[in-house]
Amino acid sequence: MLRDFVKNIGYDDPLEICLSELEALLQYNYRISKRSAALLLLQEDPEMFELVRKNEAERAEKIFSIIEKIKPHYSYPLAYIISERRQREASRIAAAVTTVGKKGSLGIKEALSRAMMNPFIGGPILLAVMYYGLYKFVGNFGAGVVVDFLEDKVFDQHLNPVFIDVVNRFVPYPVLRDLIAGDYGILTLGFRYAFAIVLPIVATFFFAFAIIEDSGYLPRLAMLVDQIFKKIGLSGRAVIPLVLGLGCSTMATMVTRTLPTKRERIIATFLLALAIPCSAQMGVILALLESRPLGLIIWLSVIVGVFMIVGFLASKIMPGELPSFYMEIPPLRFPQPSNVLRKTWSRMKWYFLEVLPLFMLASVLIWVGKITGVFGFLVRLLEHPVRWIGLPSESAVAFLFGFFRRDYGAAGLYDLKTQGLLNGNQLVVACVTLTLFLPCIAQLLMNIKERGMRVGVAMSVFILFFSFGTGWLVYVALNLLGLNL
Template structure:
């Protein structure tokens, strides 16, 4: 297989196929099946937000397959949809494999009509055929093939069934289906056609996009057409809109939708659904019920706590940290380092050596210094093994692993979209709709990735608010791990958990509410496709967890190591005490914490879970009270999550906005920490 270059444009002449379709229809499962390359698959819309590329082996040679974010209309609403529309228009020679959820035919055909209007070639996969059959649907695929001129292949991608044609087929026919629009639109299309010659396969389809008045489309055309031509196109669109005295997009969309409905009526039949669906159906109903839904949420959270909090943070950390690291690995490492890097410890003395030849003595002392430095770097107070790897692998890793497993299960079950609908009302108070809940919940896995997922949100206002709230108060898996561990090991009990989570939730709502007042922009009603509950596939959960574990080991552990090395050097160069003194007013006077916690805050700048882990040692040494742990944890929870998150914030929202958010988040974190310290002083609560 040729190696993929970073830029697809350099792959001129390579045969390309785009996997295209509505959100959550199984595109990424098919991508995985055809390329043997794993990409994230989950049971909620918006799993894929950027283009993924992979090679597919075909008889004619390798074909480049592109997996695209789900899209509901080629007139995009959100940033991820813009990505799909743009890739589709920029690679007009590429074949299209449109994936449709067979249970939701009309929604898919709405896109098939648009592919026809663009004159594209390809094939349609009627995926989720298993669920369609359970629901009692039958689809006349021969009739569909007749109508659109392309094959419609029933498939069950998760079982690798119905995909063999995609592996062997080489030449795809063009989609052909033409709709008649009202007279003035047809006239405008004729007038527009010459300007779009050579830009794609069908000037008609491109003209319809222009008439729909989508601003992102005009941005796309910028640079592809001379400014004068663009102006002429815009003038024709404006003239037509004025003449028809209406929103052209609505007319075009409605005409297409009516046509999709007409075809659906022709080809789709439904008999009685099969019985197996019943248990799921009642669970589906409960999950959206205003009271039942919250009770179910309580049950889900309780099981999450049992699995992650008790089993992960208690039992598994016990095995790994106590039994393996403390009893076996640490003594072995200390012995090895003492043997390989000998130097006199403080209570020993050098007299014997010092009396000998002064040159030999100087060399010896120099070596001893290097040995001591290396010894401390590896197993000292801020040692690579004793701190970075012990925190990263023995304490955080087991909790993160259990969390990833549980989270993957909830994702694949289809629970997260339902939670979004349930929380929609509450989120509306802060100017967000339920779709925004999704990135916030994904933030519990990883805030950085969730910040990228804000692309699925429809308005700029929503994207800004969610990015900000993720940075401020949504604890990621690694941080939850430390918090779970500290609540367990620091003995903060249920009161500690309630206060910490109460503050975090309250801050999310207050900050979200205030941000929605300050940030200008529109609010959108919730339009979210709710997937059915599905029995999760163990293989997918396993692969997904493996991918996340790989990310954790490759991205998080190195930051722990670098952070520890920096702390170690600061200590060696005696800067740490200077920094502790500088931070004294903030850490000791304002937050009421011991001076040593300054280093925890320093660590928190690299990653906030690492900062929180800084309290573990103090808790184990008994130099910090439970109230102080609570203040420290709460302050650090409200920090910007990690360096990677800050970089993504800047990338997604721009420099100015990213830095502003960082500063505001820091101010809020310390403000709330200080207030909590005072409240706990005035109203001492026995934790």
């Protein structure tokens, strides 16, 4: 619906003459004023060129030649001349209608805002946000207190026995019983895992994330890391999915949708699958290496190193333009509690509905694997690489389970550690390998869903070899250096 009166800005004479020539030639209905269509043509809008070529028939050539003729009159691109003129008009109007009185108290906010983007002060601020927001709140409270309560109290003591009892009574076939309420059953594992482990972690994470997001910290963080991220083919924008990945990488893979180019989406998905441990996994790894600070430092340096090196290589291998990144920095704001709660709620709902079916599917796959013997076959297959990196073959099971539940795999290692089967070096090697090792099955399915079968599978094959390769390198390096952790 076009208005019959239009607020026009006057451009200078050569442009105005050119515009009126173009307006007279343009016949097709572009759904915007002819003047605006002509301006877009002068600004070399590709879509508009396409429309003209298709709809103006023999006039198209004339139109294009008029545009070519005007260009040499200006020493800057016309797009620049036009937007400069428009901006001058905007500034004039803005000056006419605004009055600026006394300054408010923005001094502290501005100082804090700058500190967040400063490479030297911004780093410690980031660490503080991570420590309190992620480690303390999500890790200790969400993944610890709440998960323990839901797992041990609600499911183990009350719900699971009921499930098993009901299924035993009403389902005659043991094979089907297994599918619904066995060790890896749809109700006892899939549903429980989604509800008792992932949901609390994700809920606390979303809550912390909503506060961080609404405060305006993320754009500042994006500015802080943009330079580093450029080296690995990403831009500051990728901060959001990668930070989310520390909560749950499956969900973060979904969020890579917000990245503007396909290349960035692939690199981010890949790094999420390879080098970003999710909160569940991180919790158990921290527990594993708790008494070995040096081991923890080695683990962290290897993972960060892999993240940077692989990202760097991926950006070199993959064709594509450098990500462009410009961003407006919004003011720091105090988050509104009602907004934070509603946002947490709507994201939880969205996440849960997308992820629950995947967990259920994982249960079905494990069930099929056990019946067909594929499970045992895979364990025997995994025993070889596990021995190459100097681990006892018992840990093969932990790796296979790690594929189904990342923290379950790490928990399997925890059992081995308490049995005294793993020494310090082996623990570090195992933690590194397991962190890099295949994403959990839900994430794999999400990778395939988001990136397609070919890319999803290729990534997994690479990761499979790469994780053991890195584990082997760490094992050899520790031995060569004669380190006993």
